[in-house]
Amino acid sequence: MPLLTSSGNENPSWAIVIHGGAGSDPKNWNEAKTKIREAGLQRALTAGRDALANGRNALDTVELVIRILEDDAAFNAGRGAVLTKEGKVELDASIMDGKTRACGAVASLTATKNPINLARRVMTQTPHVLLAGHGADQFAEQQKVPLVAPDYFLSKARFAENEPHFGTVGCAVLDSHGNLAAGTSTGGTSKKLPGRVGDSPIVGAGTYAANDTCAVSGTGVGEEYIRNSVAYDVAARMRYANQSIEEAVTTIMQQTLQSGVGGIIALSSDGKIVMQHNTPGMSCGAADSSGRFETHLALKDGGSSPNTENTDTETASAANTEISDLLLQQVKDWNQGDIDAFMKPYWNSEQLTFSSGGKVTRGYAKTLKGYKQRYPDAKTMGTLSFEQLEFQTLGKDAMQVLGIWKLARDNQPLEGRFTLVLRRFPDGWKIIHDHTSKTPDEPE
């Protein structure tokens, strides 16, 4: 499944945006919390990206991604849900199909392991839209959606946190068939009154999707999102006032909602992604078919200043495309038996480092020599492919690319992982460090 794409500025054929809740400033988090949040976002976004690249539909992808986040105790949904005043969990979730506007939601669940799965069942297996409380958990049992004992959820006790815990999860997707879907799942607000239901299971407030406009998921003080029909308002502004998706979200974030209330992720039918928050932080991430892949714990100016944020995003996406093209060219050169051409994107410097099998080779000339010794002819070179590329922006002019390389050969196929660090020089991107996983046959 090669994920190399070289599309430039045209609309992406698929796109995904996720959030893991709006709230406190990640600068105040300890390292452990920062790491598990980041890892959780990356894991969910990677799964969503791979599903979409393989042609999965929007609804399945939303359900899959939210389920992963529900199972991750770092987020306030499913396993990691916050507790009510009485120390219990009450879970809410919803899902919506942009193609048909079918939707399903659940509220105040106490025993269902993955509320998003049950919301989907409400949508497909009942004439209703929203099931709540005991009846909803009973419906889960009927549908064989797994139930769990209460102690499964009490994981928040491990993270003794004093802040009102945010960490609701949401996802909006455009699939390669042109369909939109959105979903949201939460444990609600910390120390809520038993029976309190927020915006997450309210279609039009916390979740909305319609193919003619956009897919939306919100996070924040749910009461405000219900009062202002926030998710629906994004679509309505696009539909009736001809606003762009950025204008619609920005107006709501800056004019409708009070500052400090929450965040919105939204995705238009032509693949434009918007992430904004008016809280100090919002865990979020975006990926699309052009190679874009990014996660954040907070956005510069809450993602709201189009000049700076869009430029950053566009720069990152242009960088992904340039580097994808460069790697595609390397694959072509290799497969034509031309090691000199293959080496061109490497930094022609004594400072180039190539690490493999526990050894570090320094300098361009030595690295080239090592390759030529190892692969003296086209037969030993075989057919190269790169797969599952993951781009991580390290700054304006630096990028890390993770991936898998495979060498198909008659006698001994090889494969391994690689990590590349690239730097942008005036004449373009160069690989300044290459680490490949240890295999017996790599160049030294």
Ligand code: ASP
């Ligand atoms: N919106 C959620 C609720 O009010 C909470 C959150 O997003 O943090 O239930």
